[in-house]
Amino acid sequence: MKVLYVCAELFPFVKTGGLADVGAGLPPALKALGCDVRLLMPGFAELLAEATSLSNVAQLPGGRVPWGAAPALPAADLALATLPGFELPVYLVLAPDLYQRRGNPYVGPDGQDWSDNALRFSALGWAAAALGQGLDPHWVPDVIHCHDWHAGLAPAYIRAFADAGRDKPLTVFTIHNLAYQGNFPGAEFVQLGLPESYFDMNGLEFFGQISFMKAAIQYADRITTVSPTYAREITMPQQGHGLDGLLRARATSLSGILNGVDYQVWSPATDALLPNRYDTGNLADKALAKRDLQIRFGLAPRAQALVFGVVSRLTEQKGLHLVPQVLTELVRRGGQLALLGQGDGALEQSLVDASIQYPGQVGVRIGYDEASSHTVMAGADVILVPSAFEPCGLTQLYGLRYGTLPLVRRVGGLADTVVDCTLENLDDGSATGFVFDDLTADGLLSAVRRAMVLFRRPDEWAAVQRHAMGLRFDWLAAAQHYLAIYQSLRPGAQLPTRAV
Numbered sequence: 001m002k003v004l005y006v007c008a009e010l011f012p013f014v015k016t017g018g019l020a021d022v023g024a025g026l027p028p029a030l031k032a033l034g035c036d037v038r039l040l041m042p043g044f045a046e047l048l049a050e051a052t053s054l055s056n057v058a059q060l061p062g063g064r065v066p067w068g069a070a071p072a073l074p075a076a077d078l079a080l081a082t083l084p085g086f087e088l089p090v091y092l093v094l095a096p097d098l099y100q101r102r103g104n105p106y107v108g109p110d111g112q113d114w115s116d117n118a119l120r121f122s123a124l125g126w127a128a129a130a131l132g133q134g135l136d137p138h139w140v141p142d143v144i145h146c147h148d149w150h151a152g153l154a155p156a157y158i159r160a161f162a163d164a165g166r167d168k169p170l171t172v173f174t175i176h177n178l179a180y181q182g183n184f185p186g187a188e189f190v191q192l193g194l195p196e197s198y199f200d201m202n203g204l205e206f207f208g209q210i211s212f213m214k215a216a217i218q219y220a221d222r223i224t225t226v227s228p229t230y231a232r233e234i235t236m237p238q239q240g241h242g243l244d245g246l247l248r249a250r251a252t253s254l255s256g257i258l259n260g261v262d263y264q265v266w267s268p269a270t271d272a273l274l275p276n277r278y279d280t281g282n283l284a285d286k287a288l289a290k291r292d293l294q295i296r297f298g299l300a301p302r303a304q305a306l307v308f309g310v311v312s313r314l315t316e317q318k319g320l321h322l323v324p325q326v327l328t329e330l331v332r333r334g335g336q337l338a339l340l341g342q343g344d345g346a347l348e349q350s351l352v353d354a355s356i357q358y359p360g361q362v363g364v365r366i367g368y369d370e371a372s373s374h375t376v377m378a379g380a381d382v383i384l385v386p387s388a389f390e391p392c393g394l395t396q397l398y399g400l401r402y403g404t405l406p407l408v409r410r411v412g413g414l415a416d417t418v419v420d421c422t423l424e425n426l427d428d429g430s431a432t433g434f435v436f437d438d439l440t441a442d443g444l445l446s447a448v449r450r451a452m453v454l455f456r457r458p459d460e461w462a463a464v465q466r467h468a469m470g471l472r473f474d475w476l477a478a479a480q481h482y483l484a485i486y487q488s489l490r491p492g493a494q495l496p497t498r499a500v
């Protein structure tokens with residue numbers, strides 16, 4: 001089965017969040033299951049700079065299409081690239097006017113979205129649809145698997161071709177975060193080259209705007225998201241971001257599949273970014289990683305201090321505005337905080353202020369730094385993820401493998417992957433972390449205090465660590481679920497009755 005995996009991020013080349021980790025983990029796992037997988041991505045400068053080979057495939061089609069005019073794109077080529085250390089071929093859309101800009105794939109240096117994002121990402125969807133129509137005659141995909149709004153127009157173009165009687169590859173769309181929808185002014189619809197009738201509430205029109213996310217939910221054959229709990233949450237108003245009604249209508253085509261972890265990158269036994277490695281067999285050596293973290297983050301190197309770590313985008317979603325509110329109490333009780341993150345300016349400032357207020361107890365690094373993220377993950381005792389919402393979350397999964405117990409809010413993928421240290425869960429050996437419900441300082445603080453209580457019982461703490469470190473969230477297991485979905489879409493396959 002030929003699978004085209006369409007996305008905007010790929011670790012380690014282009015990454016703003018977990019989407020990139022999924023791009024690096026899932027396609028190779030699908031290949032291991034026998035799929036013939038290729039990626040399709042925008043030809044970002046970072047990818048072109050890294051490509052070890054690049055061969056031209058074809059020009060992206062323009063001009064007339066069966067229903068009118070193709071998207072109003074600048075001249076663009078499709079090339080096939082090889083990237084170092086990545087085993088799968090990657091198609092790149094070569095459109096220098098759209099993608100040859102240094103920095104973030106979505107926002108300019110001023111922190112604002114690039115003003116031509118609708119066009120930039122329509123090109124990605126258009127290239128996917130063109131490949132589905134045989135643009136590369138040597139490789140025509142059976143399944144086009146699109147990720148997040150960036151690839152959201154692909155299912156719409158593919159449907160438009162099918163409506164015009166042309167071949168239709170199967171389409172699967174994965175929602176990694178419903179909060180980012182790719183909404184643009186309705187006036188930009190004409191440049192997208194879609195049938196006029198699609199600008200409708202039963203199409204991709206969303207309160208007068210164009211929504212790439214809605215387009216994908218509307219037109220993809222199957223929709224998945226990255227955890228079973230999030231799949232349920234997004235069908236309800238609180239987390240539906242205005243699309244819950246449509247998601248309810250498509251509930252039989254919606255399911256949640258947990259992300260996996262790349263244990264070659266994220267394992268304390270082999271982590272090349274750590275000066276001292278450890279595993280369950282020499283767990284005491286985690287103390288060296290802790291000391292290293294404390295020194296690097298300007299914390300007093302006290303073994304008895306319970307170190308809470310954070311590695312995160314600093315946005316409303318992550319619930320980290322609660323952290324400054326609990327710091328006085330956390331520090332008073334002998335805890336420490338090591339935080340690595342960037343994002344919201346006001347939150348960055350309040351965290352930096354806290355590090356000045358509590359020298360030696362609160363260490364804050366503003367920025368994005370892969371190496372430091374491993375330092376925190378290995379050295380902290382607890383990884384804090386108090387998210388308001390969390391589609392899957394990866395850092396709590398990394399924390400489990402590193403024996404850095406996750407402290408999380410009971411939402412989305414966090415609820416699916418962390419087992420609270422209640423007395424009964426401690427008793428039966430299933431506990432892996434600390435879970436709280438209320439998105440309030442009190443809610444967070446109660447979990448912080450429970451962590452501190454368990455930390456004073458080193459044998460029980462170590463037992464929970466060992467259990468957590470032994471768990472595996474494998475990409476192969478996730479890939480098997482995706483493969484089952486691809487197979488269920490084949491003509492003649494039995495359709496699921498209820499997917500969520």
Ligand code: ADP
Nearest residue numbers: 017018312313340341367368369373393394395
């Ligand atoms: P999201 O995709 O919502 O940002 P995830 O938990 O799914 O959240 O994935 C976040 C990924 O980004 C993880 O791999 C995490 O280690 C990484 N990350 C987040 N912030 C930073 C940072 N400041 N420096 C380095 N890595 C970071």
